[in-house]
Amino acid sequence: MRRFVDDRLLVATHNRGKLEEIADLLSDHGISVVGAADMNLPEPDETGTSFVENARIKAHAAAQATGMPALSDDSGIEIDALQGAPGVYTADWAETPNGRDFGLAMTRAHDELIASGAPEPWTAQFCATFVLAWPDGHDEVFPGKVEGRFVWPMRGDQGHGYDPVFQPDGHDTTFGEMDRWQKNRMSHRADAFRKLKAAIGHG
Numbered sequence: 001m002r003r004f005v006d007d008r009l010l011v012a013t014h015n016r017g018k019l020e021e022i023a024d025l026l027s028d029h030g031i032s033v034v035g036a037a038d039m040n041l042p043e044p045d046e047t048g049t050s051f052v053e054n055a056r057i058k059a060h061a062a063a064q065a066t067g068m069p070a071l072s073d074d075s076g077i078e079i080d081a082l083q084g085a086p087g088v089y090t091a092d093w094a095e096t097p098n099g100r101d102f103g104l105a106m107t108r109a110h111d112e113l114i115a116s117g118a119p120e121p122w123t124a125q126f127c128a129t130f131v132l133a134w135p136d137g138h139d140e141v142f143p144g145k146v147e148g149r150f151v152w153p154m155r156g157d158q159g160h161g162y163d164p165v166f167q168p169d170g171h172d173t174t175f176g177e178m179d180r181w182q183k184n185r186m187s188h189r190a191d192a193f194r195k196l197k198a199a200i201g202h203g
């Protein structure tokens with residue numbers, strides 16, 4: 001991965017939790033990250049209706065503003081019994097007049113599952129689409145996912161966002177109960193990262 005100037009990569013996110021995970025994934029390859037918030041870049045409006053559309057908006061905005069290659073992540077949880085909701089609106093479900101409240105968002109998802117009458121297990125997947133945008137306007141897309149289930153009540157205080165309600169297949173702990181390294185081996189972001197690595201090379 002020697003295509004980045006000074007082995008530093010601009011990550012077009014304002015989410016600290018994501019930035020730390022992406023920094024851990026890249027650190028094995030000798031690349032350090034700088035976040036969009038650290039460069040005082042504005043948060044673009046995510047007007048797309050798919051992960052890839054929103055990831056493109058974020059990555060291109062950062063690449064155009066800085067002249068640096070920029071990596072974005074657009075992600076969310078898709079709950080099968082809710083026809084894939086909240087999906088691309090995962091962050092929106094947490095919005096309140098006083099900032100984001102993920103406890104509220106997870107409670108809404110649980111309330112809607114109860115109202116739907118769907119039996120457990122409530123299968124779900126976490127999705128993350130990475131877009132690497134270049135200052136010349138071209139980009140590369142790397143989708144990732146991890147299958148599991150939505151569990152209730154919330155368990156664990158590690159991680160971020162909806163981690164306390166997502167239990168990946170083959171594990172009896174939620175992402176919220178895993179340490180960062182364990183989550184980073186199996187997450188949707190790790191899956192997208194494997195594809196990015198295959199495309200742009202090791203080293």
Ligand SMILES: O=c1nc[nH]c2c1ncn2[C@H]1C[C@H](O)[C@@H](COP(=O)(O)OP(=O)(O)OP(=O)(O)O)O1
Binds near residue numbers: 159161
């Ligand atoms: O590993 C995860 N563990 C728990 N929750 C997660 C994860 N990955 C995404 N999520 C949830 C929360 C996040 O807020 C939303 C994505 O929304 P999304 O617009 O892509 O991210 P964001 O607004 O938080 O940051 P930004 O757009 O600046 O990258 O899905």
Ligand SMILES: [Mg+2]
Binds near residue numbers: 046
């Ligand atoms: Mg966002």
